Amino acid sequence: MDYNMEELLPLITWLTDKYTSKESTSVPYETAQMLMEAVLYCMDQNREQYPLAAEGRKPTVRVLYERGYDIVLQKVYTAKELHEQIMVDFEDYGCINYRETVQQGMPAFFINYEPRFQPQNHLLTMDYPLIRGNPDMSGVNLILEYLRGIGQEQQFLNCFPRSAVVNLLESIVPEYEELYLDNICQAVLLRAIECFIAECPVRNLTLDRSSADEIGLFFEDDNRMAAEAKVVRLIRIIMKQFQMDAGYFEKAAPDIAFRICPKRQ
């Protein structure tokens, strides 16, 4: 910490007064803890954006907090804009978990989020996972990062005909609308890689009878590391074809490599 507890106390007292509208001189431990976390969360935002070393004179705790609070607000606006952009042509492929998390859950966040008193609380469980798992963050940071991920995944999914994605999901779980709880993009990317190896049309997301043998041969002598490296290369090639940045999707390579050739792990 760049500040001590004595410096934080007046700020926490001020925030508590604001929280209780000066109508209560005491609060439960949990509330005090929540407010302290709120202060620290905002100050951390500020530290990420303006590292203290870069500043000539050490700003007061109040200044650090207020600047951090402004950053939190800015992130909320950015997240809201991003969500609106995603919703313009959002396709859920009939997957209820996906729809409920992104289309129905997110607006609840923007309505109920409390940047002043609980900026660290993102309110949502985000049951639909990102392809590389949900980020280990909290509050608006998590929401913003999650939406960025959803945006990139939608962009990738839009490269495939809706029917191809739906057929693929149906082949995994016949009642996928209700029962498919994984990331859609992961299934699509996995199949796209398999199609690429088996020299089947990638956009169709279908394999033929000999595909399994070809995929097996492709990874025949590979250990886990080698298989992962091959998957990363394939992701880069596929993303290049779709004129997309591969960086986001590369992090899913270990999981995809495991699914393609689990025996090698």
Add this chain to the structure above:
Amino acid sequence: MEKDQDMFQLLLKEKNKQELSNVISCNEKTGQFGLNLTEGEAKELMLCRNESLKKYQRVEFGGGILEKLIEIFCDSQYISQSNYTNTLEQLQDIFYEFKNEAQDLLTDDELLTFMKEQFEGVCFGDLEYLEGTCLDKFAEAVRGGYRGYQSTGGEGEYSQFDDVQRWDKNVYMEIVKELFW
């Protein structure tokens, strides 16, 4: 969690410095009712307050409730110099207990108003009755969704929850008959 405990301890330390003189200065007002606190008694009250806060897992900021309690209860007909400190100790403990019991839905003023009114009224200065009956019923109603106190500020609230029959004409008449007939 340890860090949180540190914060709460630090808060108490900071508060104690300012509060002692504030509590002593209340004597100026309470003196007219024959009530005075010595520095030792004020310190004892603050110690008890800290214990109550710990017991009910609460943190107090700013001026604290002790001064408000003194201000509101100093004109009570049931408080004299002999029971002043002891009553204040219990009142502040009850106060924090029922802030929790009412799930922090009552403001300080609403709770204090309710407490004072019952203390002077149906309790006749009985703190056990205030705690175990009046506040217990009121807090139960608040937890159950009752919000009428928001418009009354806690005044005149208890009668609707009071299920004790305080005047029984038949019993009265029986006693009168026994005594005079």
